[in-house]
Every structure is written in C-alpha cells, then in structure tokens.
Amino acid sequence: MADTPIDKIAISGPTLASLIQRFSSSSGPLDGLLFGHVSLLSPSTLSDDDASSTTTTTTSTSQTRIATITSFISLPFSSPSGHLLPSFPSSPSPLGWFSARRRSPLRPSMREFSVSQSLSSSPIPLSPCLFLLLASPIHDHAIHTHEYRAYQFSASAESFNPKSIDIVNIGPGFRGHYGAFSPNSPFPALPCVVGGSVMIEDEKEGEEELVERRQLDLCAEGFEVRRLRRLMGSGAANYTAELEDLYGKMLAKVENLARQVELSSAKVFEQGIGRVIQLASASSLNDREEFLQSDFVATFCKVGEDLPFNNLSDCHFTTPLKDIFVTPTSLCVIHVRGNNGLLGTSTLLLPFTLGDLKPFVTGKCMYAKDTCKEKMALRTPIINIEVCDRGLGGSGSLKSVNR
C-alpha cells in the first residue's frame, strides 16, 4: 500500500494540552495511540475579512492533505523491541501513535522506529502512520519544559519524515478546518425524504438501501425509520411521547454499559490487590504458603527503622514474594496502587493483623509492562512494598531474604 504523504499535521489546542497534561502527570514514560482524520483542504477564496479579500484572488488551487489529530488514548501496545502486542486494537484504525519520555533527546529511539515500522507493516497498515514524540530537556536549566516533534513514517523508504504541526485554533487562519469538517460517526445516511412525501424511487429499494435501513433500525432499537417520517407535519405531536420513550431506553442502555465497565475495572483492580489482602488475612500457614509461591513479584524498598511512608526512592533490592517471611510481630501497611493507563491511579491503605500486633507494609502495585504478554487488562502486577517497623514493641519487621 502506497503511503500518501501528508502535507501537514494539525492538532487542536485542547487535545495537545491534554496530551501534555497526561504526560506531565504520569510517573513514567507513556505510549499511546492517536486518532483523527485526514482531510483535503482546498484553500478558501471566500473571506469575510477585508484584509485578505483583496489578496485571495491569486491563491493557487492546489490542495493540501492535512492529518488532524482529534483524540488520543494512552496505553502500552508494543513490546520492548517494538513489536505490536496481540491485544493491539484493530478498530478503529488510529492515525498513528505517540511516545512521551522525560529528559531524553528529542530524536526517535531504536524502539520507537521499530514500533512505527510494526504499525505500518501490520496486516492492516496504518496510513498515514504518524508519530508524535514528546520529551523534556535533559538539563534542568532549560527555560522550556516540554518539547514535541511530529513525523510521518514512510513504509517504503523506512524512515521518519519530519512534519510541521499546526495547532488548530479559532480565527481566520483556521477557517479551512471548519469548512472541511465532516462528522465521522458511523451512523448511516438517512434515505432521502422530501417534504414529508416519500420519494418516487421508494419502490425500487435496492440492496444497498436495504442494508442501510437495517443498520439504521439497529441504531433505533425497533423504532422503524419509516415511523420517523410521521414526526414531520401535523401529526407529530402524537409521536413525541413515543420518541421520548426511545431516548429513555437509549440512556438506560448507555448507563448499563458504563456500569459494566466500572465493574470490570474493579475486578481487574482486585486481581492486583486481592492476593495481597489474602496474604494479609491469611491466618493459616497453608494460605500464606500458597500465596508466597505465587508468581507475584515484589520490589522491595529500604527496610528502615523509621522510614517515612511516602519515601519510595531508596529501591534497594528486588525479591520474589516467596522470599519474604512475615513474622507475627511485624508492623506493616499494605498500600497498593494500580498504575494502569486504563484505570488511572487509585490507592488502598490496608492495615491487617498477624498475631497480636498489627503489621503494616506499604508499597506500590505497578502493572509491569514487560510481563504483559496476553491481555492488556490482566497483567501481572508488580507489587512494590515498603516495609517499616513502626517500633511497636520494637521487635521484628517484615523481613526479606535476598538470594
């Protein structure tokens, strides 16, 4: 498939701002997909502005191909070597992808090239395959904090072509964008109806129209399109209630969907922390053994005598959970945070009891990118546990054995 070169990349101010905000609020580097549309802009020769009306007559008629980025989603979708994960969504087709990494050179890295290459050579190749790189300067003393560059990946030449980015705003300079606006909703086109009377071609309902109508009826939940016609004209008042009922049903459906998403998100989250809670509440040795043999990996922070809870900076060693021994006299808080692009960030503080004293472990639950092989949502979490001895009785703490 030939990759048609685009002339420009446009992004709306709010989209770029929210992308930068997402980047600056995340703790680590981000990957994600960009969505939008490609449009051909013919330079407009009509203008309300006096200043330009005198000059537009000479404008050339050449069209510019503009890729407009309208939204993005931040999620990891590729392996460390840049291959697409099996979970890569096949639809809707993105315009490209972005990578945001702190304090690094504003040049595509080895992996970023490989990801773009995978995207443009996947079974459904991306076209245009854009790449938006966001970075921040290596040295602190730079006066700006965010840098970005956009590229189009050319599959035939296997290279990145730098493209300029237009930030779409309101004003005469961007009139073309609004003139060329077309909704990209998959809602099918309504059959042509003129002045309430059915057009003569109604009889020769072709295959095409039948398909369209079926799609339309699906959207309307049994409210046939034919009946919509009655909304026009004098008898419309009688149908209003019926239509309101339809809207009510649609809303209920959306709400139901939202509820399902919420529940499944909660389930995913529990997978991460559930086992830890199990450990916490395990009174019998068997349960604990089973947990300790599980695949969870814990990254330990400093075992200190009075380490502050919010200080996770001293990562000292890493050990599988099976190497941990919880002594009954430990004092711990389990503090697990799902750090998943889809879920956002949430925190759970859980005191639990072992023996006579209340043990506390504090830590972070991070979804490790590298263990993400099968499903995006069900990744093995890395539990980052910080252990501290609050000095209650002063005896013992969560011990770890680093083999």
Place this chain on the structure above:
Amino acid sequence: MASDGVPPPLIAAQLNYLLSHFPLSVKVEQMWSGSKYYPGVLDRFTIAIPYCLDVVKWDVIYNVESPMSAPDVIFGPDDENFHPLSAKSKTDSLLDDWNSRDPTRLMALIQQLRDRYVEYQKKRVAEVDDDRLKFEISTIVFREGIEMHMSSGAEKPEEVRFAVPLADMNIDKMVMYPVGRKYGSAPSAPRLKLVSTSELKAFFSIEDVKLPSWSDGMCMAEYLPHLEEFLEKQILEAVSLIDVRRRFIEALAPLFGRPLEADPVFCRKATFLASSGVFTFLVHFMIPTQFPKLPPTLMLQSSQHLNSQGVPLKSLPLSDYPWSPRWDVSLMAERIFEVLADEALNFKRCCNESQLQH
C-alpha cells in the same frame, strides 16, 4: 554531569558489568534521572563506545518506574538511519525476554548493537558513489576487523574513514596498529594516522614512526603490505632493543649489585641500591625506547632524608652526562658509575641542606 544520585541496583549491576567486561573501553559520559518522583535515582546515561578509532555516543534509557524492563537506546544525531531492530534479529528476542537480574544483558545488547553498527556503516560507505572508493574497498575487504565510518554533516566535508587493524603475528597478539585513513573527495593522497595499543607503547613509540610516503596512483592494497612490512621491521628492531636494554641492566649488576627492582618484560626501568660512604640511596634508571641512541635518565632517591611530609627526597632527572651509543654496555655501566660517584656527593649535600632548613 554526574548528578548526585545512584543508579538503581539492577541497572548499576548491568552497567558495571558492561564497563568492566566489554572488550573495548566504554566510558559513561553523563548520567541522569528521568523520573518525576525519584530524582536521585539515575536511570539514563550516555555511553561512549570506541568505534573506528573514534567514539560513538549512545543514550541508554531505562525506566526507574519499571526497573525490570528492557532499556531503549537513542543513537547519535548523525545516525538517524541506523535501525538495528528493523529486521527480525537476535536483539529483538534479547529485548523481549529481558532478564533484568542478569548483569550481562546490557553488555550483550551493546555488543549486538555495535556489530549491527559496523554493518550499517559498511553499507553506508558502499553506497557512496565514488569509483576510487569502491575500488579501494574491493581490494582490502578481505582483511579482518576493518571498520569504516562515513561522516557527513552540514559543516563537515563528506569523508570516509577506515580503521585497518595491522596484526603482527611475530610478536604475539598484543601488537596491533589500527590505521586511520581519511579519504576525501579530492583525488589526493589520504591522510593517515597510526594508533597503537597501550601495550605497544611500552617499547615502541608510534609518534616516531615516519610513514612511508604515498606515491601518486597508489591504492591501499598496495600501501598496506608495504606499511606492514615496514612496521614489522621497526617492531623487530624495537624488540631487539629490549634485549640491548636487558644486557645493559645486566651489565650494571657487577658494579651496583643485584637490582632491587627491574622491569622484566620491556626492560624500561631498573632500580639499584647504592651508597657513598654512609650515605645510602636508590638509583632509578629510566631507559628510553631509543636506547642506546639516548642515555638512560637517572634519578637518585635518598634512603635517609625525608621531607616534611615523610616522603623520601629525590634528585632531579639526570640525562645530561657523557654518553656514546657506540660504547659497549659494560663501558656504559662503568661511565655511569663514575658519573654517579660525583652526583652522589652533590645529592647528599642537597639533602643535608634541605634537611637543615626544616
């Protein structure tokens, strides 16, 4: 820019392994943190890797938020077309099955990337449309370990650089002279530079080598065997000079006694204990590679006088004394012995005077 902080242990282990085990000497240029919350944990660094008698600088980007993950690499601004992951390669599986607990991983990665880089540069050079260059490459391509580098930039003139290892099998594997050769677009003679290994420097000074001249119409395949032969001769001579130095040190023994210390391999240094009356001192002999053309440099060190820091007093280096390269080694030793008999008195006086000042 060595900021305050340390790399996390898993990354530090890999980096240390790379620095200590990589066949070439890799240096860390700078290290910094890319983390929002832990600015003291350094998870990215620039390394300088020797390539074609120069270095290439690559940024290795780890992520402290997920120390188990494989790093990413950003190559130099001149190498934007270097894409080592583009084909289905070993490197892909190395990255996808990254084991952060294995300290050898980073070195394996850099080694693989450097191998790919050698290929990439060779390919770039091969693409240069220059008949002369194509001919030169075709005549030397069979040589092992050749590295090529194509440099092009806005300010820099386009040029190709070759590093040709010249191995001399007679003197073990330590003798290697990579030759740097720059090839400009004009059909003039190339610029040549010899670079030696540090072992070779111990008995052979590369700066003194006068390269055979490059006659018009010569090609590298003609020049290199000539150069190798020429250097081999010089090296053999240098090796034979080691023997001359050894015999010289041996000739000193009857007069000074057994040396306290002597460099047994290259025979560049020897230290003897001597005395003048009750004044006991050490004599350091530093023998230049051009010996016997040039006399050894002598330095006296008192065994009885210390300065205020407790360091033994030493004389200034002495090499300006009667000397003839045509003397026999035993005569050389005798003449030096005579010179030292006088020098010892001077040195003793100097030592006593400086001691009185304290």
